[in-house]
Amino acid sequence: MEFELINFFRQRIPKYPCVRVGIGDDAAVIDLDIQQCVITTDVLMDGVDFISSQTSPEQIGRKALAVNLSDLAAMAASPKACVVGLVLPQKGGMELAKRLYEGLLPLARDFQIAVAGGDTNSWDGPLVISVTALGLPPPGGVLSRSGARPGDRIIVTGDFGGSILGKHLTFTPRVWEAIFLYRSYEVHAGIDVSDGLALDLWRVTQESGCGAVVHADSVPISEAACRIVKLEKGKQKPLDRALYDGEDFELILAVPPAEAERMLRDQPLSVKLTDIGEFVAEKGLWLEKGKKRTALPPKGYEHKFT
Amino acid sequence: MEFELINFFRQRIPKYPCVRVGIGDDAAVIDLDIQQCVITTDVLMDGVDFISSQTSPEQIGRKALAVNLSDLAAMAASPKACVVGLVLPQKGGMELAKRLYEGLLPLARDFQIAVAGGDTNSWDGPLVISVTALGLPPPGGVLSRSGARPGDRIIVTGDFGGSILGKHLTFTPRVWEAIFLYRSYEVHAGIDVSDGLALDLWRVTQESGCGAVVHADSVPISEAACRIVKLEKGKQKPLDRALYDGEDFELILAVPPAEAERMLRDQPLSVKLTDIGEFVAEKGLWLEKGKKRTALPPKGYEHKFT
Structure with missing residues (x-):
């Protein structure tokens, strides 16, 4: 329902010349005549x-x-x-x-x-x-959500899932990491994972007009994701928690292959960078395990209202 | 209690070089290196x-x-x-x-x-x-709250009281009026009346380090203030409603006498400008009726919490 509402806002709210980036991204950019602010x-x-x-x-x-x-x-x-x-x-x-x-x-x-x-x-x-x-x-x-291109690698910071056990209150926002990476490497698009890895990755594909394939074995699963699965007696797999849990507050970046390779070789941050798949031309979201590719539902946390 | 909390924030929150106007005014001014925004x-x-x-x-x-x-x-x-x-x-x-x-x-x-x-x-x-x-x-x-000087006239837009009967939902924010007056006349200080004429005037005196005398007979009382007194069968006087009701969303301005005179002669706005008294050196708030001066309590709407 939230998505429908955002679409409503997009259609209903006028385009303003001074809003360089408006509805549909993580923050708005306002052209202040001389200087912009976000x-x-x-x-x-x-x-x-x-x-x-x-x-x-x-x-x-x-x-x-x-x-x-x-x-x-x-x-x-x-x-x-x-x-x-x-x-x-x-x-x-x-x-x-x-x-x-x-x-x-x-x-x-x-x-x-x-x-x-x-x-x-x-x-x-x-x-x-x-x-x-x-x-x-x-x-x-x-850095916006809309610049991912087919062939770009999906690079993430940190690990995913089980944030509800504590990380959602103690996480470090990836501010300096984002600024550093964006300055030091070619990065086409980015988002922070607030509602879930799958859902927020889907948002990047939506804004960029492309699709994405996630390699199941590459997704960095947090210790908390494993712990929560044990606590809940195995109703879900740790990978499911990593893909669908909200509030990881890590970054997803779209990075061209050669730059991604350099980034992973450098590992310039104190938090680990991981390549979890690639953006593709065909629209949609997939999970690849071995040679098998299945649809990855864009699930995550969404505010529900009617 | 709100006042105590604001004092706490003032003491507790660091002074930032980029915040030109911060806590204690109606809005904050951020120096954006080249351009400021409010x-x-x-x-x-x-x-x-x-x-x-x-x-x-x-x-x-x-x-x-x-x-x-x-x-x-x-x-x-x-x-x-x-x-x-x-x-x-x-x-x-x-x-x-x-x-x-x-x-x-x-x-x-x-x-x-x-x-x-x-x-x-x-x-x-x-x-x-x-x-x-x-x-x-x-x-x-x-325009800030802090520039009022003893001798300045207290100039207000529009009339006061009884906003709850409708004006609080239909009022026109005095944006163009404020910009025009501030550009065309010397104006030392200003505030919008959100919590009540007496309380918001008191806030100007607090920030400016002075006092103010309001002339009871000069306060423009709205038709709604009279109507609400009738509805409530005369528990309060219309002047009380004008002084203490919240949400008038009119302007209070501190204007030097000669400029105030010019402003009142010009009456350059579609809303009426009225001189309701003067700022004085002695700290405090007074109501003057004829030759009698009594303390004017800085009452108005305040969020209550313990």
Whole structure:
């Protein structure tokens, strides 16, 4: 349903000359006449993005900023400033707000992003926290979802699956990694994995007008993905968790073959880079295991509404 | 309690060189190396800022953007772009989201602000809508809350009180008015009245390090303020509603006397400009009626939490 709504927005919302990148990507690029800035927003709600009875306010505040930084990373943008909108429960809201900031501010410092302002509200309901982040585009323009070409390799950072066991609260947004890779190698397209490897890879193929083949044996499966399969007594395979779980906040990049080879040889980051397959001309998403190729459903986390 | 929290943020949040105007004003000014932009955010919640059973989604969408435009007006900034974060109830969320945009987009067009992106979520809770707006500062820098000087006249646009009867959903943000006045006259400080004439005037005095005297007989009282007093069978006076009701979304400006005189003689806007008193050196807020001066409490709408 979310996809339908995005399509509605695309059709309904006018094209503005100053929006260089708008709806359909991780963040928007606004041409500010002389200088551009990148803007992105994310709203997190108790019971959906975190469970306040099981999560410290510091972790919630950190996550609210981190997911926005991950969107800036997806554009290879440098963090610049953010604003924070809070909707606090009336009881205990003051202490909660302070602790949210205690979690948010250290991450802001690490990523050199200014907390420029915000809006503080209260109500008779659960916590909602909305962050909007501004970034500066890299020289030559942002990394977008739409530049993948048939033949490009699918390069990912880190490993996948089982984020719900903890990583979704502690992940490092791949901001410096994205900026470094985009500056140092030819990268055609990129996205951050917020809703799942398969679903977000599919989004790149949709925006780029191509397809993709994932090699099952190459997908880096996290230790948490294996652990969660054990905890759930094997209803799913670890690979399924890696493909379909949300909130890994790793990068998927489309890189031409020679550059991908150089990137993998260099392994220039502290996080591992892995080649998990290739973009292809035929539209669609496939999983290849040995010589067998099957359809890979673009499943992942989606907000459901009717 | 909100004031205490803002003080906490001021103390706790570092000073960033790139934030020219930060916490404590209506919007933040970010130095983007070459070009600045102005950014502001507001979160509106069902049951607090609107009552969804009594308000059309189009009106809600319009208001969510309008309150942000009013913040840009308070800085004399030109609207540029905005992003919209939605938290939709699962049932009926799709239709609701579309109708919110049907209300938001005509206002966006009128004020030449691009809807640059957003974030759409759903949950098992009431509607929340968060808008972040970017603007461009006027030549020479923004209008702020902090420039009022003793002797400046207190000039306001429009009239006050009883907004709850309808104006809070239909008001015109004073964007063009603010830009025009700031360009055409010497204006020392400004704010938009979101929480109440007395409270927002007090905020200007706090930021400017001065006091203010309001002339009771000069305050422009709206027809709605009189109507609401009648409806409530006279518990309050119309002047009280004008002073303490929230959501008028008019401007309060600090203007030196000669310029104020010129402004009032010109009456250059379609909305009336009124002189309601003066800024004074002594800190505090007073209401003057005839020759009697009494303390004017900085009351208005405040989010309550503990």
